[in-house]
Amino acid sequence: MDPVNQRVIVLGGGVIGLCSAYYALQRGMAVTLIERELPGGDNCSMGNAGMIVPSHFIPLAAPGMIAKGLRWMFNPESPFYIRPRLDPALARWAWLFYRHSNAKHVEKTRELLRDLNLESRRLFAELAQEEEFGLAKRGMLMLCKTAKGLDEEAAVAAAAREIGLEAEVLDAAASARLDPSITMSLAGSVHFPQDCHLDPARFLASLRRRVLALGAEIASGVEIDTLDIQNGKVRALLSKGRRFEGGHFVIAGGSWSPSLLRQAGLKLPLQAGKGYSLTLENPPELPSLCSIFVEAKVAITPMAQSLRFAGTMEVGGLDLSIDPARVRGIVKSVRDYFPRFSETDFKGVKPWSGLRPVSPDGIPYLGPVPHLPNLIAATGHAMMGLSLGPVSGRLVADLLAGEPSFRSIEQMAAGRFS
Numbered sequence: 001m002d003p004v005n006q007r008v009i010v011l012g013g014g015v016i017g018l019c020s021a022y023y024a025l026q027r028g029m030a031v032t033l034i035e036r037e038l039p040g041g042d043n044c045s046m047g048n049a050g051m052i053v054p055s056h057f058i059p060l061a062a063p064g065m066i067a068k069g070l071r072w073m074f075n076p077e078s079p080f081y082i083r084p085r086l087d088p089a090l091a092r093w094a095w096l097f098y099r100h101s102n103a104k105h106v107e108k109t110r111e112l113l114r115d116l117n118l119e120s121r122r123l124f125a126e127l128a129q130e131e132e133f134g135l136a137k138r139g140m141l142m143l144c145k146t147a148k149g150l151d152e153e154a155a156v157a158a159a160a161r162e163i164g165l166e167a168e169v170l171d172a173a174a175s176a177r178l179d180p181s182i183t184m185s186l187a188g189s190v191h192f193p194q195d196c197h198l199d200p201a202r203f204l205a206s207l208r209r210r211v212l213a214l215g216a217e218i219a220s221g222v223e224i225d226t227l228d229i230q231n232g233k234v235r236a237l238l239s240k241g242r243r244f245e246g247g248h249f250v251i252a253g254g255s256w257s258p259s260l261l262r263q264a265g266l267k268l269p270l271q272a273g274k275g276y277s278l279t280l281e282n283p284p285e286l287p288s289l290c291s292i293f294v295e296a297k298v299a300i301t302p303m304a305q306s307l308r309f310a311g312t313m314e315v316g317g318l319d320l321s322i323d324p325a326r327v328r329g330i331v332k333s334v335r336d337y338f339p340r341f342s343e344t345d346f347k348g349v350k351p352w353s354g355l356r357p358v359s360p361d362g363i364p365y366l367g368p369v370p371h372l373p374n375l376i377a378a379t380g381h382a383m384m385g386l387s388l389g390p391v392s393g394r395l396v397a398d399l400l401a402g403e404p405s406f407r408s409i410e411q412m413a414a415g416r417f418s
Ligand SMILES: Cc1cc2nc3c(=O)[nH]c(=O)nc-3n(C[C@H](O)[C@H](O)[C@H](O)COP(=O)(O)OP(=O)(O)OC[C@H]3O[C@@H](n4cnc5c(N)ncnc54)[C@H](O)[C@@H]3O)c2cc1C
Pocket: 011, 012, 013, 014, 015, 016, 017, 034, 035, 036, 037, 042, 043, 044, 045, 046, 047, 048, 049, 050, 051, 052, 053, 222, 223, 224, 225, 252, 253, 254, 255, 256, 257, 260, 273, 274, 275, 276, 277, 299, 310, 311, 353, 354, 355, 356, 357, 378, 379, 380, 381, 382, 383, 384, 385, 386, 387, 388
């Protein structure tokens, strides 16, 4: 066969694109990875909280989210905000989000999210055996400041156990015993022992090395503007006249995917959800487990000797600018849970921002684009793109090879809202 017809062209050098390239190469396919940033450049996959989360089996679109979201809308320091604007794509996304925020949807999707996260965790462990990238399999703590928060999380723990996940409710003293390296002010916590954490930039660097070693071509600093589609097939991706021809194409462009997929006739409901992270190089204390402040919605992850705080979901378009009020909201919450910390610890720390690609039903898009079987969409991972990176890459490779995947992924169909 003509080698061009065998080549896989992957757009996007974030965790989803890199994992897709890696598992395709593992199957012996020729791969070109296209990324508009230069090597080591930034994207949502670099500065996130680095958590691998079987605990996140409840999608973002869940009961209570709408009421909570509306309350948060009027507080400039709150962890959630939708910037109101006249945009039909945003209106459609918000309507679909509203339609899915119910218990029936959670019940229909929780086993899929569980299976994807557990399979991905297994693949992370497999990858770590070949090259170390700091995978810490110590579990995660949901830290509750209030009794109400703890009651809500205890209900989540019970639901987790119902579907076979491990979860244990702890009072304040038991939480402190589990991680004595950090002073906490809490009502209690829930421990999810199957969760893990890592430094995402280190993991991405390791993936880059692996794909290069397996023979991938990486086109860095190349921004794709056009899909060349002829006779029901994608022929090439184009960048200012440069052509990247192949037999199969994967769009893993994160929050920027919808504009490219529109050229393929797919109106993908997807919004960018901006989040921030702040990394303390010399924190006053260093926990050994990663955790989430439940009421404040802030994630905390130890990465070697540093400590990262991440939070906020701001649905406001493709805008990476920093809103100081929301960053202040993150910083102010820290002392409430970790009393040995103060706001001055964050003086001079530069906030990082990233855009999560958020689908309205909390399920990623992974599958062929309707009527274009050689074009695969792999995006919409929202708050769990790092966690679901390896399993997504593996699923993309299964599709490329025409082989069955480890479970049905019909619910992830790219055209499910068409
Ligand atoms: C504050 C914060 C904390 C988070 N914490 C976690 C966590 O703990 N665990 C977890 O699992 N997830 C977490 N996430 C979510 C996770 O970071 C994302 O889901 C994930 O990074 C998405 O990966 P991606 O590859 O789809 O997108 P990206 O990382 O954005 O990569 C897409 C790439 O495509 C490239 N691209 C786009 N368009 C083009 C084009 N036309 N031509 C060439 N290149 C193009 C972009 O430059 C970019 O590099 C967090 C996110 C944030 C913001």
